[in-house]
Amino acid sequence: MIRKLVQLFAVMLLLTIIGAVAIRYSGLRTETMLSKSDGKIKVVTTFYPIYLIGLNIADQVENVEVDSLTKLNTGCLHDYQLTTEDMKLIATADVMVINGGGMEGFLEDVTANYPNLTIIDTSQGISMLPNINNTFANDTSTAEEASKLGEYNAHVWLDPKLYMKQIENFRDGLLHYINNADQGINLEIEKITKKINQNSDIYLNEVQQLDQQIENYSNRITKSSEQKSINRKAVIFHDSFAYLANYVGMEVTFTVPLDSDTALSAGDIAEIVDEVKAQDIKYLFTEQQYSDSIAKQIEEETNAKVYIIDSVVTGDGAKDSYLKSMINNLDVLKTATQ
Ligand SMILES: [Zn+2]
Missing domain, CATH: 3.40.50.1980 (Nitrogenase molybdenum iron protein domain)
Incomplete structure (x- = not known):
């Protein structure tokens, strides 16, 4: 009888330990999978034009926070080197949103250090202009320039039609992340999805109107250039x-x-x-x-x-x-x- 009691006690103890480990494990899992920052989804954009998309589409969206990796006066990222502060910020990010096309020369450092970080490439599917060869710098700079800038011109946001595609890529990537996140925490996915879609529609519509103005102008000057x-x-x-x-x-x-x-x-x-x-x-x-x-x-x-x-x-x-x-x-x- 005593032996049976001891056996029963041992089994109960074992189950308790397994249970405690399981709860602890799932707790850890929820934390890492969903969000690293207090139940919020932290989105880090690499620089200004991409940050502006984030500001617009995540405007007043609960639990989604948008940050810029670089300062708003940094400018283009061609020669940009990551600082220790940048790495710290990336460590807190759930999603990083990039321009792509070679603009983020430091991307490899990020993926090497944070292989599980979700990265949204906003220029995915966009055909870029080739880089124009610079014939007016000495030979050394030309070679350097070529290797630094790559084959394509990554400044796609300056064509509003391509910028609209970047907005869509940002939206789709973010919604995909949110909808595939672990639903263990307090995230009202439906509400967030609806708001992000609404915000994106508003921003896309504004850029579309801008695009129309540029197109009207373009038609006018192309025509007059041809005529005269x-x-x-x-x-x-x-x-x-x-x-x-x-x-x-x-x-x-x-x-x-x-x-x-x-x-x-x-x-x-x-x-x-x-x-x-x-x-x-x-x-x-x-x-x-x-x-x-x-x-x-x-x-x-x-x-x-x-x-x-x-x-x-x-x-x-x-x-x-x-x-x-x-x-x-x-x-x-x-x-x-x-
Ligand atoms: Zn540039």
Whole structure:
């Protein structure tokens, strides 16, 4: 009898231990699978244009928090190196949303350190423009430039139609994550899904209206260029403008890259001046994020004029920042081509 009691006690003890381990395990699992930050889903975007999508589509969505990995004045990420602080922030992220196309040169470091982190690539399925070869830097920089920038031009957000695709990719990736998350915690998935869809529709609609304005303008200048064979040759100082230039039928003759550490010699600048004269280039599109001193120098010596556009890689972090900057870009284009 005593032996049976001992056996029964041993079995009960074993079951208790198994139960405790199981509860502990499931508790851990819920924590890691669902969210690392107090029951909230933390979405980390890599830089400004992607952050703006997050701000819009997760606006007032309970339990979804959107952050930017880099500061809002960082600009394009071509030469960006991750800091210890960045790594700490990524460690708290449930989802990381990237531009893709090679813009995040540090992506491999992230996936190596956090192999289980969900990454949403917003440029998935978008065909990118090829990179324009820079012929006006010395040979070493050209090779460096080529390996750094890759084969394709990743600045797709500057074409509103492609930006809309990025919004959709962000939305779909986020909803997929939320709907496949463990439902053990207090997450009202239906409510969140509905709100994200509503927000995305509103933002898509706003970008669509912007796109319509640019298309109207584009149709007008393409037509007038054909009729009067107007010269629409342009030099750009950062590859990003190629998308908008391409959209509105401007011919980008070459790029003088100012968004990298390439230094132009006096000889390089003289060569650019000669080329601008030889090809009768009318427009020099530089960006407010970079110094326009070289562009001004070229303007002084040629018939080309400097226009300053905004590649929406920095800003005040307002929800409508993209729309405002793009309307401003359209105004600059109108002024340039009137
Ligand atoms: Zn760039």
